[in-house]
Structure formats: structure tokens, C-alpha cells
Amino acid sequence: MERAQRGLAQAPGQHYSGRVETVDGSVFEVDLDLSRAGVATGTITAGELSIPYYGVRGMVFIRAPKSYWVAKGWVDIHAERLAEQWSKVPPDHFGVDFTSELAPERFAAGLYDGGLVLVGATVEIDGRGSVPIKSGAYTVYLSPRSDLPVITRIVVAQQHSMNQRLKTLTLDISALTTDHVRAMFDRMTGVGRSELVSARSGEVRVEWSGETEMDPCGQYSCVVTTKLSSTPTDPAIHIESVQVTVDFTFDVDGISAGVCHQQIQLPGSGSGTATCTGHYVIPADGLEHSWNVLIKLDWRALGDPEVEHIVQVIADQNVALR
The missing domain is CATH 2.50.20 (outer membrane lipoprotein receptor (LolB), chain A)
Known part of the structure; x- marks a missing residue:
């Protein structure tokens, strides 16, 4: 043997x-x-x-x-x-x-x-x-x-x-x-x-908590702050931190008006915030206009x-x- x-x-x-x-x-x-x-x-x-x-x-x-x-x-x-x-x-x-x-x-x-x-x-x-x-x-x-x-x-x-x-x-x-x-x-x-x-990374999930604050906002720019959370997929594993890239895409009346990228570090299990300022121009023509922001998350496993x-x-x- x-x-x-x-x-x-x-x-x-x-x-x-x-x-x-x-x-x-x-x-x-x-x-x-x-x-x-x-x-x-x-x-x-x-x-x-x-x-x-x-x-x-x-x-x-x-x-x-x-x-x-x-x-x-x-x-x-x-x-x-x-x-x-x-x-x-x-x-x-x-x-x-x-x-x-x-x-x-x-x-x-x-x-x-x-x-x-x-x-x-x-x-x-x-x-x-x-x-x-x-x-x-x-x-x-x-x-x-x-x-x-x-x-x-x-x-x-x-x-x-x-x-x-x-x-x-x-x-x-x-x-x-x-x-x-x-x-x-x-x-x-x-x-x-x-x-x-x-x-x-399949070891951790990063999600938008649904909490987003847009302030201050005006005719030419808006500051957007959103709250994110991270959770290990297996409670038995320990993750120190996770690097997250947050893309904020702004549009005015459905037309793309710019993108803002933010990289943040979250704890392996916890929450944090990402903040970005979007720049655009809302026409001063007295008409109603709409603007929106799309938030996209990405996180990778390795550096x-x-x-x-x-x-x-x-x-x-x-x-x-x-």
C-alpha cells in the first residue's frame, strides 16, 4: 500500500x-x-x-x-x-x-x-x-x-x-x-x-438596492448617488472586498446624452455608494423634457x-x- x-x-x-x-x-x-x-x-x-x-x-x-x-x-x-x-x-x-x-x-x-x-x-x-x-x-x-x-x-x-x-x-x-x-x-x-x-466572479453577487438619489440636478448636469450591496454566494467563504464598475448612462428625451463611469470597492459582504455627475443640455424652449439615467453594474474576479x-x-x- x-x-x-x-x-x-x-x-x-x-x-x-x-x-x-x-x-x-x-x-x-x-x-x-x-x-x-x-x-x-x-x-x-x-x-x-x-x-x-x-x-x-x-x-x-x-x-x-x-x-x-x-x-x-x-x-x-x-x-x-x-x-x-x-x-x-x-x-x-x-x-x-x-x-x-x-x-x-x-x-x-x-x-x-x-x-x-x-x-x-x-x-x-x-x-x-x-x-x-x-x-x-x-x-x-x-x-x-x-x-x-x-x-x-x-x-x-x-x-x-x-x-x-x-x-x-x-x-x-x-x-x-x-x-x-x-x-x-x-x-x-x-x-x-x-x-x-x-x-x-461567481463568488459574490453585487446588486442595486433600489435607493438612488438625484441631487442637485439642473439644466446642464445632475449628481446621481446610488446604493449597492454585495453578498457572497456561499456563506462559508470569506471575501475581503470586491471591485465594482458602475456605468451611469444619461439620456434626454430618449437620446443619449453621456456616460459616467465610477469604480468603487465594496466589502465582500456589505454595502456602499457610487456617485457620478452626468452632463447634458436640456433645451430652454419652455417645453416639457424628460431625462433618465440607466445604471449598469460589473464586477470581475481578478486583477x-x-x-x-x-x-x-x-x-x-x-x-x-x-
Whole structure:
């Protein structure tokens, strides 16, 4: 068993495929490649939706359609904003943080503590016989290949040291080659530099509270102040702050009269205000005129330093490959 653990931990990476069920009854099918330190990419299938997955050290991004976000409780306007964009989500969004809890190095270390084990009858996995060995919450399937036993499947039948949202997990495992992992790193670096720079945040909702004050306002300008609120999508996660861009679009008699942009920082859970001055001209012709302001919100998941950090983590792991 200990030799099999070393094999799991020391390979350049592992391919995980199988099923995850959370305590709330959600079921996901997993098809992921993970480097030994936990950089992960692949797909998670929820129902009929195949969702691309990108994870680096507890930072997890997915790209899902609008229907997925609506099912997760997002209102239409916000679900549309997240649709088909890389969106940052809590690391255990699918019941377990693959980049941390299932990183092969860490996962292997926790599979067996040297205590008593139960050995079951041989079963066939991928055309080879595998022997189930139960240790604590884990059942590990070992297949004797050449002189080194190989772990082919891991089953977690109860909560162990993982996230409390996890109910059961069954994963078939196969080792990745160095060339495969290097190619994975190259693809993920490209995505990081070209796509994560505009990733949305699915960890927090920012909403207009409905409170807007317009004062003072006159023939040529108006000061608009609006109140915003931010709420984490999962009470278990802690978010220090969120950067929000507020666009105020003014029109007079239905004709665009200017745009004002304001960037503010809100607490991860709390409220704040955004203020902008719109400039326009209302004709002094004695007739009645109407003017309006449209408020649009946008908030992103990452700044440039965070993107560079992700890319650097991947580069460091690439250098460490042997």
C-alpha cells in the first residue's frame, strides 16, 4: 500500500474520472487532469451540461451556460452576465476542492495511516484485476502491475477530512506522462493570459438596492448617488472586498446624452455608494423634457496581479517536473 501511495504522489500527474455526490443530493461526473501538486483542468458534467473546469491552488473557474447559473439561484440579468464566461467560484463548488483535497501528493499521504485494513474480493477495472483495501473512510483499489502496485480507484463512502459538503466520491485513477502534463500547463497558461484577465466572479453577487438619489440636478448636469450591496454566494467563504464598475448612462428625451463611469470597492459582504455627475443640455424652449439615467453594474474576479500569480504557479510546477 505504501509503495502504491508513493506511485500516486510521485507521478507527474493523474487523470481522475468518476462521480461525486454532495450532501444536498447534487451529482457530478468528473473528468479531470491534475498535476501532482493540484493544478487541474478538464470538465465537470452536471446533468446534461458539460462544464469546463480550471483550477490552481484553491482558485477555481468554470464556464457554464445561463441555464446553469439560473438553476444556482442567479436572477436572469446576472446569469446572463456569467453565461459562457470563465467565472470564479468557491473551490468546493462541486463538493470538493480538487486542487487541494485531491491534489495527488496530498491525497496520497492521507489514504493510509498504517493501521488495520480490510481486503475485499478482486474486481475488474479497465480490464485488469484490482483488489479493494479499506482503510478508514477510504477504499483503495490496487492493481499489481510489473513490480509496483498501482492505485486504480478511490472511493470515499463517508465524510473524512474533506469538505463537509461531500457525501460520496468514486474516482478511477490513471497516471499522466510528463509530456501530457507539460502540454496541459501550456494550454492553461494560454487561457490564463488571454481569458482569465476578464473572468467574472461567481463568488459574490453585487446588486442595486433600489435607493438612488438625484441631487442637485439642473439644466446642464445632475449628481446621481446610488446604493449597492454585495453578498457572497456561499456563506462559508470569506471575501475581503470586491471591485465594482458602475456605468451611469444619461439620456434626454430618449437620446443619449453621456456616460459616467465610477469604480468603487465594496466589502465582500456589505454595502456602499457610487456617485457620478452626468452632463447634458436640456433645451430652454419652455417645453416639457424628460431625462433618465440607466445604471449598469460589473464586477470581475481578478486583477492583473492575481492572473500573474496563477500563471507563475503553473510555470513553477512546470519547472519542477522531472
